[in-house]
Amino acid sequence: MENRTNIIDCTIRDGGLVNNWDFSVEFVQDLYHALNEAGVEYMEIGYKNSPKLLKASEPNPWRFLDDQFLKEVIPEKKNTKLSALVDIGRVDPDDVLPREQSVLDMIRVACYIREVDKGLELVQMFHELGYETALNIMALSSVPENQLIEAFDMVKESPVDVVYIVDSFGSLDPSDIEHQVKKFKGMLPNKKFGIHTHNNMQLAFANTLTAMRNGVNFLDSSVYGMGRAAGNCHTELLVTHIQKASYELKPVLGIIEKHMLDMRQKWEWGYIIPYMISGTLNEHPRVAMAYRDSEDRDKFVEFYDKVTSPEASVAPATK
Protein backbone atom coordinates (compact mmCIF):
# COMPACT_ATOMS: atom_id res chain seq x y z
CA MET A 1 0.00 0.00 0.00
CA GLU A 2 1.59 3.22 -1.14
CA ASN A 3 1.93 6.41 0.79
CA ARG A 4 1.34 8.37 -2.40
CA THR A 5 -1.95 9.13 -4.10
CA ASN A 6 -4.23 6.15 -4.65
CA ILE A 7 -7.42 6.37 -6.67
CA ILE A 8 -10.16 3.90 -5.77
CA ASP A 9 -12.62 3.74 -8.64
CA CYS A 10 -16.11 3.03 -7.25
CA THR A 11 -18.04 2.92 -10.53
CA ILE A 12 -19.35 -0.60 -9.98
CA ARG A 13 -20.03 -0.26 -6.27
CA ASP A 14 -21.49 3.26 -5.98
CA GLY A 15 -22.77 3.27 -9.58
CA GLY A 16 -24.63 0.06 -8.73
CA LEU A 17 -26.79 2.11 -6.38
CA VAL A 18 -28.04 3.88 -9.53
CA ASN A 19 -28.89 0.83 -11.66
CA ASN A 20 -29.24 -1.97 -9.11
CA TRP A 21 -25.85 -3.28 -10.29
CA ASP A 22 -27.15 -4.01 -13.78
CA PHE A 23 -23.61 -4.19 -15.20
CA SER A 24 -22.62 -6.75 -17.80
CA VAL A 25 -19.54 -8.90 -17.29
CA GLU A 26 -18.16 -7.31 -20.46
CA PHE A 27 -18.50 -3.82 -18.97
CA VAL A 28 -16.82 -4.82 -15.72
CA GLN A 29 -13.97 -6.47 -17.61
CA ASP A 30 -13.57 -3.45 -19.93
CA LEU A 31 -13.54 -1.19 -16.91
CA TYR A 32 -10.93 -3.27 -15.10
CA HIS A 33 -8.61 -3.22 -18.10
CA ALA A 34 -9.15 0.52 -18.68
CA LEU A 35 -8.51 1.39 -15.04
CA ASN A 36 -5.39 -0.73 -15.13
CA GLU A 37 -4.13 1.03 -18.26
CA ALA A 38 -5.05 4.40 -16.74
CA GLY A 39 -2.87 3.61 -13.73
CA VAL A 40 -5.77 3.64 -11.26
CA GLU A 41 -4.60 1.82 -8.16
CA TYR A 42 -7.85 0.20 -6.98
CA MET A 43 -11.19 -0.84 -8.43
CA GLU A 44 -14.05 -1.35 -6.01
CA ILE A 45 -15.85 -4.11 -7.82
CA GLY A 46 -18.96 -4.19 -5.65
CA TYR A 47 -20.37 -5.05 -2.25
CA LYS A 48 -19.48 -8.24 -0.45
CA ASN A 49 -22.74 -8.40 1.44
CA SER A 50 -24.69 -11.60 2.06
CA PRO A 51 -27.72 -12.42 -0.11
CA LYS A 52 -29.06 -14.49 2.79
CA LEU A 53 -28.80 -11.67 5.32
CA LEU A 54 -30.41 -9.27 2.82
CA LYS A 55 -33.07 -11.85 1.93
CA ALA A 56 -32.30 -11.26 -1.74
CA SER A 57 -34.65 -13.08 -4.10
CA GLU A 58 -32.56 -12.54 -7.23
CA PRO A 59 -28.90 -12.99 -8.04
CA ASN A 60 -26.90 -9.77 -8.08
CA PRO A 61 -23.25 -10.65 -8.60
CA TRP A 62 -21.78 -7.18 -7.99
CA ARG A 63 -23.80 -6.67 -4.85
CA PHE A 64 -23.03 -10.12 -3.48
CA LEU A 65 -19.49 -10.67 -4.69
CA ASP A 66 -18.42 -14.31 -4.86
CA ASP A 67 -14.76 -15.21 -5.11
CA GLN A 68 -15.23 -18.02 -7.60
CA PHE A 69 -17.27 -15.79 -9.91
CA LEU A 70 -14.75 -12.96 -9.57
CA LYS A 71 -11.93 -15.26 -10.63
CA GLU A 72 -13.85 -16.00 -13.82
CA VAL A 73 -14.45 -12.30 -14.48
CA ILE A 74 -10.86 -11.25 -13.78
CA PRO A 75 -8.81 -14.39 -14.48
CA GLU A 76 -5.60 -12.39 -14.62
CA LYS A 77 -5.02 -9.66 -12.08
CA LYS A 78 -2.88 -6.77 -13.25
CA ASN A 79 -1.60 -3.75 -11.33
CA THR A 80 -5.02 -2.47 -10.31
CA LYS A 81 -6.03 -4.02 -7.02
CA LEU A 82 -9.60 -5.05 -6.21
CA SER A 83 -11.64 -3.79 -3.31
CA ALA A 84 -15.08 -4.62 -1.91
CA LEU A 85 -17.36 -2.74 0.47
CA VAL A 86 -19.33 -4.37 3.28
CA ASP A 87 -22.09 -2.98 5.49
CA ILE A 88 -22.55 -3.66 9.19
CA GLY A 89 -25.05 -6.49 9.77
CA ARG A 90 -25.16 -7.36 6.08
CA VAL A 91 -21.91 -9.28 5.70
CA ASP A 92 -21.51 -12.92 6.73
CA PRO A 93 -17.94 -13.43 7.98
CA ASP A 94 -18.09 -17.03 6.75
CA ASP A 95 -18.32 -15.69 3.16
CA VAL A 96 -14.87 -14.10 3.36
CA LEU A 97 -11.89 -16.23 2.37
CA PRO A 98 -8.35 -15.51 3.51
CA ARG A 99 -6.79 -12.95 1.18
CA GLU A 100 -4.40 -15.44 -0.44
CA GLN A 101 -7.39 -17.45 -1.68
CA SER A 102 -9.27 -14.38 -2.91
CA VAL A 103 -8.84 -11.97 -5.82
CA LEU A 104 -9.78 -9.14 -3.44
CA ASP A 105 -7.00 -7.06 -1.90
CA MET A 106 -8.90 -4.62 0.25
CA ILE A 107 -12.14 -4.78 2.20
CA ARG A 108 -13.73 -1.52 3.27
CA VAL A 109 -16.31 -1.36 6.04
CA ALA A 110 -19.04 1.28 5.81
CA CYS A 111 -20.71 2.28 9.04
CA TYR A 112 -22.56 5.05 10.74
CA ILE A 113 -20.95 6.69 13.74
CA ARG A 114 -23.04 4.71 16.24
CA GLU A 115 -21.76 1.43 14.74
CA VAL A 116 -18.04 2.21 14.76
CA ASP A 117 -17.43 -0.51 17.36
CA LYS A 118 -19.09 -3.11 15.13
CA GLY A 119 -17.24 -1.72 12.13
CA LEU A 120 -13.91 -2.10 13.87
CA GLU A 121 -14.70 -5.72 14.80
CA LEU A 122 -15.12 -6.46 11.11
CA VAL A 123 -11.96 -4.52 10.28
CA GLN A 124 -10.05 -6.61 12.81
CA MET A 125 -11.31 -9.82 11.27
CA PHE A 126 -10.50 -8.78 7.67
CA HIS A 127 -7.10 -7.55 8.81
CA GLU A 128 -6.39 -10.95 10.34
CA LEU A 129 -7.42 -12.59 7.07
CA GLY A 130 -4.67 -10.55 5.39
CA TYR A 131 -6.67 -7.81 3.68
CA GLU A 132 -5.92 -4.12 3.47
CA THR A 133 -8.73 -2.44 5.38
CA ALA A 134 -10.60 0.83 5.47
CA LEU A 135 -13.30 2.23 7.72
CA ASN A 136 -15.75 4.54 5.98
CA ILE A 137 -17.70 6.59 8.51
CA MET A 138 -20.74 7.73 6.57
CA ALA A 139 -22.79 10.91 6.85
CA LEU A 140 -19.90 12.75 8.46
CA SER A 141 -21.59 16.11 7.96
CA SER A 142 -24.23 15.12 10.53
CA VAL A 143 -21.92 13.65 13.18
CA PRO A 144 -21.68 15.59 16.47
CA GLU A 145 -18.10 16.38 17.50
CA ASN A 146 -18.24 14.45 20.78
CA GLN A 147 -19.37 11.26 19.02
CA LEU A 148 -16.51 11.60 16.57
CA ILE A 149 -14.00 11.95 19.42
CA GLU A 150 -15.35 8.80 21.10
CA ALA A 151 -15.19 6.92 17.81
CA PHE A 152 -11.61 8.02 17.20
CA ASP A 153 -10.57 6.65 20.59
CA MET A 154 -11.62 3.22 19.30
CA VAL A 155 -10.19 3.74 15.80
CA LYS A 156 -6.77 4.59 17.26
CA GLU A 157 -6.47 1.09 18.73
CA SER A 158 -7.56 -0.64 15.53
CA PRO A 159 -5.28 -2.06 12.83
CA VAL A 160 -7.38 -0.28 10.19
CA ASP A 161 -5.17 1.05 7.38
CA VAL A 162 -7.29 3.88 6.00
CA VAL A 163 -9.93 6.04 7.69
CA TYR A 164 -12.35 7.68 5.30
CA ILE A 165 -13.98 11.07 5.34
CA VAL A 166 -17.31 10.39 3.63
CA ASP A 167 -19.47 13.28 2.43
CA SER A 168 -22.55 11.09 1.98
CA PHE A 169 -24.93 13.98 1.37
CA GLY A 170 -22.66 16.05 -0.87
CA SER A 171 -23.10 18.94 1.52
CA LEU A 172 -19.51 19.86 2.32
CA ASP A 173 -17.45 22.52 0.58
CA PRO A 174 -13.66 22.77 0.31
CA SER A 175 -13.38 24.78 3.55
CA ASP A 176 -15.36 22.10 5.39
CA ILE A 177 -13.16 19.38 3.91
CA GLU A 178 -9.99 21.16 4.96
CA HIS A 179 -11.37 21.51 8.48
CA GLN A 180 -12.36 17.82 8.65
CA VAL A 181 -9.05 16.56 7.29
CA LYS A 182 -7.11 18.61 9.83
CA LYS A 183 -9.32 17.27 12.62
CA PHE A 184 -8.91 13.64 11.47
CA LYS A 185 -5.16 14.01 11.11
CA GLY A 186 -4.81 15.68 14.47
CA MET A 187 -6.75 12.97 16.28
CA LEU A 188 -5.40 9.98 14.35
CA PRO A 189 -1.76 10.86 13.68
CA ASN A 190 -0.77 7.30 12.72
CA LYS A 191 -3.48 6.53 10.17
CA LYS A 192 -3.81 7.04 6.46
CA PHE A 193 -6.90 8.87 5.22
CA GLY A 194 -9.34 8.60 2.38
CA ILE A 195 -12.02 10.87 0.91
CA HIS A 196 -15.34 9.87 -0.65
CA THR A 197 -17.39 12.71 -2.11
CA HIS A 198 -20.75 13.28 -3.77
CA ASN A 199 -21.33 15.86 -6.44
CA ASN A 200 -24.61 17.47 -5.33
CA MET A 201 -23.11 20.97 -5.40
CA GLN A 202 -20.54 20.33 -8.14
CA LEU A 203 -17.85 20.22 -5.48
CA ALA A 204 -16.86 16.54 -5.53
CA PHE A 205 -13.69 17.08 -7.58
CA ALA A 206 -12.70 20.27 -5.76
CA ASN A 207 -13.31 18.64 -2.38
CA THR A 208 -11.18 15.66 -3.40
CA LEU A 209 -8.34 17.95 -4.54
CA THR A 210 -8.60 19.88 -1.26
CA ALA A 211 -8.36 16.65 0.73
CA MET A 212 -5.37 15.52 -1.35
CA ARG A 213 -3.55 18.83 -0.80
CA ASN A 214 -4.10 18.39 2.91
CA GLY A 215 -2.51 14.95 2.97
CA VAL A 216 -5.34 12.54 2.18
CA ASN A 217 -4.05 9.92 -0.22
CA PHE A 218 -6.92 7.54 -0.89
CA LEU A 219 -9.26 9.25 -3.33
CA ASP A 220 -12.60 7.68 -4.29
CA SER A 221 -14.08 8.42 -7.70
CA SER A 222 -16.27 6.95 -10.43
CA VAL A 223 -15.94 7.05 -14.19
CA TYR A 224 -18.13 9.86 -15.56
CA GLY A 225 -19.18 10.36 -11.92
CA MET A 226 -21.54 7.36 -11.90
CA GLY A 227 -22.77 7.01 -8.33
CA ARG A 228 -25.90 7.37 -6.27
CA ALA A 229 -27.98 10.50 -6.91
CA ALA A 230 -25.58 13.33 -7.81
CA GLY A 231 -22.78 10.82 -8.26
CA ASN A 232 -19.15 11.02 -7.22
CA CYS A 233 -15.92 12.75 -8.11
CA HIS A 234 -15.11 11.83 -11.72
CA THR A 235 -12.24 9.38 -12.24
CA GLU A 236 -11.33 11.05 -15.55
CA LEU A 237 -10.78 14.38 -13.76
CA LEU A 238 -8.45 12.82 -11.20
CA VAL A 239 -6.30 10.94 -13.72
CA THR A 240 -5.91 13.97 -15.97
CA HIS A 241 -5.31 16.51 -13.20
CA ILE A 242 -3.12 14.74 -10.64
CA GLN A 243 0.59 14.82 -11.40
CA LYS A 244 1.57 11.18 -11.34
CA ALA A 245 3.51 9.70 -14.22
CA SER A 246 1.50 6.49 -14.26
CA TYR A 247 -1.91 8.14 -14.82
CA GLU A 248 -3.32 8.10 -18.34
CA LEU A 249 -6.57 9.78 -19.36
CA LYS A 250 -7.14 7.99 -22.66
CA PRO A 251 -8.25 4.57 -21.36
CA VAL A 252 -10.89 6.27 -19.21
CA LEU A 253 -12.11 8.30 -22.20
CA GLY A 254 -12.47 5.01 -24.04
CA ILE A 255 -14.81 3.63 -21.35
CA ILE A 256 -16.90 6.79 -21.32
CA GLU A 257 -17.22 6.72 -25.10
CA LYS A 258 -17.96 3.00 -25.33
CA HIS A 259 -20.24 2.58 -22.31
CA MET A 260 -21.02 5.56 -20.12
CA LEU A 261 -22.88 7.79 -22.59
CA ASP A 262 -25.44 5.06 -23.23
CA MET A 263 -25.64 4.20 -19.56
CA ARG A 264 -26.27 7.85 -18.70
CA GLN A 265 -29.15 7.85 -21.20
CA LYS A 266 -30.63 4.80 -19.51
CA TRP A 267 -29.99 5.74 -15.89
CA GLU A 268 -29.84 9.08 -14.17
CA TRP A 269 -27.10 10.51 -11.97
CA GLY A 270 -25.20 13.77 -11.72
CA TYR A 271 -25.92 17.44 -11.07
CA ILE A 272 -29.71 17.51 -10.90
CA ILE A 273 -31.56 20.25 -9.06
CA PRO A 274 -33.33 18.18 -6.33
CA TYR A 275 -29.97 16.60 -5.46
CA MET A 276 -28.40 20.05 -5.34
CA ILE A 277 -31.16 21.07 -2.93
CA SER A 278 -30.70 18.01 -0.67
CA GLY A 279 -26.96 18.67 -0.65
CA THR A 280 -27.34 22.30 0.28
CA LEU A 281 -29.78 21.28 3.06
CA ASN A 282 -27.37 18.56 4.31
CA GLU A 283 -29.94 15.81 3.86
CA HIS A 284 -29.86 12.26 2.55
CA PRO A 285 -30.81 12.28 -1.16
CA ARG A 286 -33.50 9.62 -0.76
CA VAL A 287 -36.42 12.09 -0.76
CA ALA A 288 -34.99 13.71 -3.88
CA MET A 289 -34.46 10.30 -5.50
CA ALA A 290 -38.12 9.40 -4.87
CA TYR A 291 -39.15 12.75 -6.36
CA ARG A 292 -37.09 12.10 -9.48
CA ASP A 293 -38.93 8.78 -9.82
CA SER A 294 -42.32 10.52 -9.72
CA GLU A 295 -44.14 12.50 -12.38
CA ASP A 296 -43.31 15.67 -10.42
CA ARG A 297 -39.61 15.12 -11.10
CA ASP A 298 -39.01 18.57 -12.61
CA LYS A 299 -41.13 20.61 -10.20
CA PHE A 300 -38.16 22.11 -8.45
CA VAL A 301 -39.96 24.93 -6.65
CA GLU A 302 -42.57 22.55 -5.25
CA PHE A 303 -39.82 20.16 -4.16
CA TYR A 304 -37.96 22.97 -2.45
CA ASP A 305 -41.11 24.08 -0.64
CA LYS A 306 -41.79 20.52 0.44
CA VAL A 307 -38.35 19.80 1.89
CA THR A 308 -38.02 23.19 3.57
CA SER A 309 -41.52 23.31 5.08
CA PRO A 310 -41.81 22.97 8.88
CA GLU A 311 -43.62 19.64 8.38
CA ALA A 312 -40.61 18.19 6.60
CA SER A 313 -38.56 18.29 9.76
CA VAL A 314 -41.04 16.24 11.83
CA ALA A 315 -40.77 13.22 9.53
CA PRO A 316 -37.29 11.88 10.21
CA ALA A 317 -38.16 8.54 8.61
CA THR A 318 -38.15 10.18 5.20
CA LYS A 319 -34.85 11.95 5.72
Add this chain to the structure above:
Amino acid sequence: MENRTNIIDCTIRDGGLVNNWDFSVEFVQDLYHALNEAGVEYMEIGYKNSPKLLKASEPNPWRFLDDQFLKEVIPEKKNTKLSALVDIGRVDPDDVLPREQSVLDMIRVACYIREVDKGLELVQMFHELGYETALNIMALSSVPENQLIEAFDMVKESPVDVVYIVDSFGSLDPSDIEHQVKKFKGMLPNKKFGIHTHNNMQLAFANTLTAMRNGVNFLDSSVYGMGRAAGNCHTELLVTHIQKASYELKPVLGIIEKHMLDMRQKWEWGYIIPYMISGTLNEHPRVAMAYRDSEDRDKFVEFYDKVTSPEASVAPATK
Protein backbone atom coordinates in the same frame (compact mmCIF):
# COMPACT_ATOMS: atom_id res chain seq x y z
CA MET B 1 -21.19 49.72 -5.47
CA GLU B 2 -20.88 47.54 -2.43
CA ASN B 3 -17.73 46.21 -0.88
CA ARG B 4 -19.55 42.98 -0.05
CA THR B 5 -20.26 40.08 -2.35
CA ASN B 6 -21.87 40.97 -5.66
CA ILE B 7 -23.15 38.36 -8.07
CA ILE B 8 -23.19 39.32 -11.75
CA ASP B 9 -25.48 36.94 -13.59
CA CYS B 10 -24.18 36.46 -17.15
CA THR B 11 -26.87 34.10 -18.45
CA ILE B 12 -27.89 36.37 -21.33
CA ARG B 13 -24.41 37.55 -22.25
CA ASP B 14 -22.32 34.35 -21.92
CA GLY B 15 -25.31 32.07 -22.55
CA GLY B 16 -25.85 33.98 -25.80
CA LEU B 17 -22.58 32.53 -27.02
CA VAL B 18 -24.34 29.15 -26.87
CA ASN B 19 -27.54 30.02 -28.77
CA ASN B 20 -26.58 33.15 -30.72
CA TRP B 21 -28.65 35.16 -28.22
CA ASP B 22 -31.88 33.47 -29.23
CA PHE B 23 -33.62 34.62 -26.05
CA SER B 24 -37.25 35.78 -26.03
CA VAL B 25 -38.15 39.08 -24.40
CA GLU B 26 -40.35 37.06 -22.03
CA PHE B 27 -37.36 34.99 -20.90
CA VAL B 28 -35.19 38.04 -20.33
CA GLN B 29 -37.97 39.74 -18.36
CA ASP B 30 -38.63 36.60 -16.29
CA LEU B 31 -34.91 36.33 -15.62
CA TYR B 32 -34.63 39.97 -14.54
CA HIS B 33 -37.50 39.61 -12.09
CA ALA B 34 -36.19 36.30 -10.74
CA LEU B 35 -32.68 37.65 -10.24
CA ASN B 36 -34.12 40.68 -8.49
CA GLU B 37 -36.17 38.48 -6.16
CA ALA B 38 -33.16 36.25 -5.59
CA GLY B 39 -31.15 39.27 -4.46
CA VAL B 40 -28.64 39.02 -7.31
CA GLU B 41 -26.93 42.39 -7.55
CA TYR B 42 -26.26 42.62 -11.32
CA MET B 43 -27.62 41.13 -14.51
CA GLU B 44 -25.39 41.30 -17.58
CA ILE B 45 -28.06 41.65 -20.21
CA GLY B 46 -25.84 41.27 -23.24
CA TYR B 47 -23.11 42.83 -25.33
CA LYS B 48 -23.13 46.47 -26.27
CA ASN B 49 -21.15 45.93 -29.44
CA SER B 50 -21.89 47.68 -32.73
CA PRO B 51 -23.81 45.85 -35.47
CA LYS B 52 -22.08 48.11 -38.01
CA LEU B 53 -18.58 47.29 -36.78
CA LEU B 54 -19.44 43.58 -36.72
CA LYS B 55 -21.12 43.83 -40.15
CA ALA B 56 -24.15 42.05 -38.71
CA SER B 57 -26.77 41.21 -41.30
CA GLU B 58 -29.51 40.33 -38.82
CA PRO B 59 -30.86 42.02 -35.72
CA ASN B 60 -29.63 40.55 -32.46
CA PRO B 61 -30.95 42.68 -29.63
CA TRP B 62 -28.95 41.08 -26.79
CA ARG B 63 -25.72 41.22 -28.73
CA PHE B 64 -26.22 44.80 -29.85
CA LEU B 65 -27.97 46.31 -26.87
CA ASP B 66 -29.98 49.45 -27.62
CA ASP B 67 -31.05 51.74 -24.81
CA GLN B 68 -34.49 52.46 -26.21
CA PHE B 69 -35.22 48.74 -26.63
CA LEU B 70 -33.89 47.97 -23.15
CA LYS B 71 -36.25 50.53 -21.63
CA GLU B 72 -39.14 48.69 -23.23
CA VAL B 73 -37.92 45.33 -21.94
CA ILE B 74 -37.24 46.57 -18.39
CA PRO B 75 -39.59 49.56 -17.98
CA GLU B 76 -39.13 49.51 -14.22
CA LYS B 77 -35.69 48.92 -12.77
CA LYS B 78 -35.62 47.24 -9.39
CA ASN B 79 -32.68 46.49 -7.12
CA THR B 80 -30.77 44.40 -9.63
CA LYS B 81 -28.49 46.61 -11.69
CA LEU B 82 -27.85 46.08 -15.39
CA SER B 83 -24.49 45.50 -16.97
CA ALA B 84 -23.23 45.17 -20.55
CA LEU B 85 -20.00 43.80 -21.96
CA VAL B 86 -18.06 45.38 -24.83
CA ASP B 87 -15.15 44.08 -26.88
CA ILE B 88 -12.16 46.09 -28.08
CA GLY B 89 -12.70 47.28 -31.66
CA ARG B 90 -16.32 46.17 -31.68
CA VAL B 91 -17.93 48.97 -29.69
CA ASP B 92 -18.80 52.34 -31.19
CA PRO B 93 -18.39 55.00 -28.48
CA ASP B 94 -21.15 57.05 -30.13
CA ASP B 95 -23.61 54.26 -29.23
CA VAL B 96 -23.10 54.80 -25.51
CA LEU B 97 -25.34 57.34 -23.77
CA PRO B 98 -24.41 59.00 -20.50
CA ARG B 99 -25.44 56.74 -17.62
CA GLU B 100 -28.30 58.98 -16.49
CA GLN B 101 -29.97 58.51 -19.86
CA SER B 102 -29.39 54.74 -19.91
CA VAL B 103 -30.83 51.78 -18.04
CA LEU B 104 -27.34 50.35 -17.83
CA ASP B 105 -25.34 50.81 -14.64
CA MET B 106 -22.08 49.09 -15.44
CA ILE B 107 -20.05 48.59 -18.58
CA ARG B 108 -17.41 45.91 -18.59
CA VAL B 109 -14.60 45.85 -21.12
CA ALA B 110 -13.25 42.48 -22.26
CA CYS B 111 -9.74 42.46 -23.67
CA TYR B 112 -6.72 40.30 -24.21
CA ILE B 113 -3.52 41.23 -22.44
CA ARG B 114 -2.03 42.90 -25.52
CA GLU B 115 -5.02 45.25 -25.74
CA VAL B 116 -5.11 46.42 -22.13
CA ASP B 117 -4.17 49.97 -23.21
CA LYS B 118 -7.14 50.08 -25.58
CA GLY B 119 -9.34 48.52 -22.93
CA LEU B 120 -8.39 51.19 -20.42
CA GLU B 121 -9.18 53.95 -22.94
CA LEU B 122 -12.71 52.58 -23.16
CA VAL B 123 -12.91 52.24 -19.39
CA GLN B 124 -11.87 55.89 -19.03
CA MET B 125 -14.60 56.97 -21.43
CA PHE B 126 -17.34 54.90 -19.77
CA HIS B 127 -16.18 56.11 -16.37
CA GLU B 128 -16.53 59.72 -17.54
CA LEU B 129 -20.02 58.91 -18.78
CA GLY B 130 -20.88 57.91 -15.21
CA TYR B 131 -20.85 54.12 -15.45
CA GLU B 132 -19.39 51.64 -13.03
CA THR B 133 -16.60 49.93 -14.94
CA ALA B 134 -14.77 46.64 -15.05
CA LEU B 135 -11.81 45.38 -17.05
CA ASN B 136 -11.96 41.67 -17.88
CA ILE B 137 -8.54 40.42 -18.95
CA MET B 138 -9.33 37.22 -20.82
CA ALA B 139 -7.34 34.00 -21.15
CA LEU B 140 -5.43 34.74 -17.97
CA SER B 141 -4.10 31.20 -17.81
CA SER B 142 -1.99 31.89 -20.92
CA VAL B 143 -0.64 35.32 -19.94
CA PRO B 144 3.11 35.50 -19.24
CA GLU B 145 3.96 37.07 -15.89
CA ASN B 146 5.94 40.00 -17.36
CA GLN B 147 3.04 41.02 -19.60
CA LEU B 148 0.72 40.97 -16.62
CA ILE B 149 3.07 43.22 -14.65
CA GLU B 150 3.22 45.72 -17.53
CA ALA B 151 -0.55 45.69 -17.84
CA PHE B 152 -1.01 46.27 -14.12
CA ASP B 153 1.18 49.36 -14.29
CA MET B 154 -1.43 50.83 -16.64
CA VAL B 155 -4.40 49.49 -14.70
CA LYS B 156 -3.14 51.15 -11.50
CA GLU B 157 -3.53 54.59 -13.08
CA SER B 158 -7.01 53.88 -14.43
CA PRO B 159 -10.31 54.76 -12.75
CA VAL B 160 -11.54 51.20 -13.40
CA ASP B 161 -13.64 49.95 -10.47
CA VAL B 162 -13.26 46.18 -10.81
CA VAL B 163 -10.44 44.11 -12.31
CA TYR B 164 -11.47 40.63 -13.35
CA ILE B 165 -9.65 37.35 -13.19
CA VAL B 166 -11.07 35.48 -16.18
CA ASP B 167 -10.50 31.74 -16.57
CA SER B 168 -11.56 31.70 -20.23
CA PHE B 169 -10.43 28.15 -20.87
CA GLY B 170 -11.70 26.62 -17.63
CA SER B 171 -8.19 25.38 -16.98
CA LEU B 172 -7.48 26.76 -13.51
CA ASP B 173 -8.01 24.93 -10.23
CA PRO B 174 -8.59 26.40 -6.76
CA SER B 175 -4.84 26.54 -6.00
CA ASP B 176 -4.26 28.48 -9.23
CA ILE B 177 -7.09 30.86 -8.40
CA GLU B 178 -5.72 31.50 -4.92
CA HIS B 179 -2.33 32.23 -6.43
CA GLN B 180 -3.77 34.61 -9.04
CA VAL B 181 -5.96 36.47 -6.56
CA LYS B 182 -3.02 37.04 -4.24
CA LYS B 183 -0.94 38.30 -7.17
CA PHE B 184 -3.69 40.67 -8.36
CA LYS B 185 -4.29 42.00 -4.87
CA GLY B 186 -0.61 42.49 -4.21
CA MET B 187 -0.06 44.44 -7.42
CA LEU B 188 -3.31 46.43 -7.38
CA PRO B 189 -3.94 47.16 -3.71
CA ASN B 190 -6.56 49.84 -4.38
CA LYS B 191 -8.82 47.93 -6.78
CA LYS B 192 -11.80 45.68 -6.34
CA PHE B 193 -11.64 42.28 -8.02
CA GLY B 194 -13.95 40.01 -9.91
CA ILE B 195 -13.87 36.36 -10.98
CA HIS B 196 -15.29 34.81 -14.14
CA THR B 197 -14.99 31.04 -14.41
CA HIS B 198 -15.77 28.26 -16.86
CA ASN B 199 -16.81 24.79 -15.81
CA ASN B 200 -14.69 22.57 -18.08
CA MET B 201 -13.28 20.63 -15.12
CA GLN B 202 -16.29 21.04 -12.80
CA LEU B 203 -14.33 23.63 -10.85
CA ALA B 204 -16.24 26.82 -11.71
CA PHE B 205 -18.15 26.97 -8.42
CA ALA B 206 -15.17 25.89 -6.30
CA ASN B 207 -12.92 28.42 -8.04
CA THR B 208 -15.48 31.16 -7.44
CA LEU B 209 -15.72 30.25 -3.74
CA THR B 210 -11.93 30.22 -3.50
CA ALA B 211 -11.74 33.69 -5.06
CA MET B 212 -14.43 34.97 -2.70
CA ARG B 213 -12.63 33.60 0.36
CA ASN B 214 -9.51 35.40 -0.80
CA GLY B 215 -11.27 38.75 -1.03
CA VAL B 216 -12.76 38.86 -4.54
CA ASN B 217 -16.25 40.29 -4.32
CA PHE B 218 -17.61 40.40 -7.86
CA LEU B 219 -18.66 36.88 -8.78
CA ASP B 220 -19.83 36.04 -12.30
CA SER B 221 -22.28 33.19 -12.79
CA SER B 222 -25.09 31.98 -15.04
CA VAL B 223 -28.37 30.31 -14.21
CA TYR B 224 -27.98 26.53 -14.61
CA GLY B 225 -24.45 27.38 -15.78
CA MET B 226 -25.56 28.52 -19.26
CA GLY B 227 -22.46 29.86 -20.97
CA ARG B 228 -20.12 29.07 -23.80
CA ALA B 229 -18.94 25.47 -24.07
CA ALA B 230 -18.69 24.05 -20.53
CA GLY B 231 -20.60 27.03 -19.19
CA ASN B 232 -20.03 29.09 -16.07
CA CYS B 233 -20.38 28.91 -12.32
CA HIS B 234 -24.07 28.28 -11.56
CA THR B 235 -26.02 31.22 -10.13
CA GLU B 236 -28.24 28.86 -8.11
CA LEU B 237 -25.17 27.47 -6.32
CA LEU B 238 -23.94 30.93 -5.35
CA VAL B 239 -27.29 32.18 -4.01
CA THR B 240 -27.88 29.04 -1.96
CA HIS B 241 -24.33 28.71 -0.62
CA ILE B 242 -23.18 32.26 0.13
CA GLN B 243 -24.25 33.59 3.51
CA LYS B 244 -26.03 36.82 2.65
CA ALA B 245 -29.48 37.49 4.03
CA SER B 246 -30.79 38.93 0.77
CA TYR B 247 -30.08 35.82 -1.36
CA GLU B 248 -33.02 33.53 -2.14
CA LEU B 249 -32.73 30.27 -4.05
CA LYS B 250 -36.38 29.79 -4.94
CA PRO B 251 -36.73 32.42 -7.70
CA VAL B 252 -33.72 30.92 -9.50
CA LEU B 253 -35.24 27.43 -9.22
CA GLY B 254 -38.36 28.87 -10.84
CA ILE B 255 -36.37 30.06 -13.87
CA ILE B 256 -34.62 26.72 -14.21
CA GLU B 257 -37.91 24.84 -14.02
CA LYS B 258 -39.77 27.17 -16.38
CA HIS B 259 -37.07 27.82 -18.96
CA MET B 260 -33.66 26.26 -18.55
CA LEU B 261 -34.53 22.55 -18.81
CA ASP B 262 -36.09 23.09 -22.23
CA MET B 263 -33.25 25.36 -23.29
CA ARG B 264 -30.70 22.72 -22.25
CA GLN B 265 -32.55 20.20 -24.43
CA LYS B 266 -32.33 22.57 -27.38
CA TRP B 267 -28.80 23.88 -26.87
CA GLU B 268 -25.74 22.25 -25.41
CA TRP B 269 -23.48 23.50 -22.64
CA GLY B 270 -21.94 22.09 -19.47
CA TYR B 271 -19.57 19.29 -18.48
CA ILE B 272 -18.93 17.55 -21.79
CA ILE B 273 -15.81 15.46 -22.37
CA PRO B 274 -14.19 17.45 -25.24
CA TYR B 275 -14.57 20.64 -23.15
CA MET B 276 -13.03 18.86 -20.18
CA ILE B 277 -10.12 17.91 -22.44
CA SER B 278 -9.64 21.47 -23.77
CA GLY B 279 -9.76 22.76 -20.18
CA THR B 280 -7.19 20.30 -18.95
CA LEU B 281 -4.95 21.21 -21.93
CA ASN B 282 -5.42 24.96 -21.26
CA GLU B 283 -6.79 25.60 -24.73
CA HIS B 284 -9.62 27.67 -26.15
CA PRO B 285 -12.74 25.48 -26.49
CA ARG B 286 -13.32 26.37 -30.14
CA VAL B 287 -11.81 23.15 -31.53
CA ALA B 288 -13.95 21.17 -29.11
CA MET B 289 -17.03 23.21 -30.04
CA ALA B 290 -16.48 22.45 -33.72
CA TYR B 291 -16.08 18.77 -32.85
CA ARG B 292 -19.36 18.78 -30.94
CA ASP B 293 -20.99 20.22 -34.06
CA SER B 294 -19.68 17.37 -36.22
CA GLU B 295 -20.85 13.79 -36.55
CA ASP B 296 -17.76 12.71 -34.58
CA ARG B 297 -19.06 14.55 -31.53
CA ASP B 298 -18.83 11.56 -29.18
CA LYS B 299 -15.51 10.16 -30.41
CA PHE B 300 -13.63 11.26 -27.34
CA VAL B 301 -10.50 9.13 -27.83
CA GLU B 302 -10.11 10.35 -31.41
CA PHE B 303 -10.59 13.94 -30.28
CA TYR B 304 -8.00 13.51 -27.57
CA ASP B 305 -5.51 12.03 -30.04
CA LYS B 306 -6.17 14.88 -32.44
CA VAL B 307 -5.64 17.71 -29.98
CA THR B 308 -2.62 16.12 -28.32
CA SER B 309 -0.84 15.06 -31.52
CA PRO B 310 2.37 16.92 -32.45
CA GLU B 311 0.58 18.30 -35.54
CA ALA B 312 -2.03 19.98 -33.36
CA SER B 313 0.55 22.36 -32.00
CA VAL B 314 1.64 23.65 -35.42
CA ALA B 315 -1.85 24.92 -36.26
CA PRO B 316 -2.28 27.92 -33.97
CA ALA B 317 -5.13 29.24 -36.10
CA THR B 318 -7.33 26.44 -34.86
CA LYS B 319 -6.42 26.90 -31.23
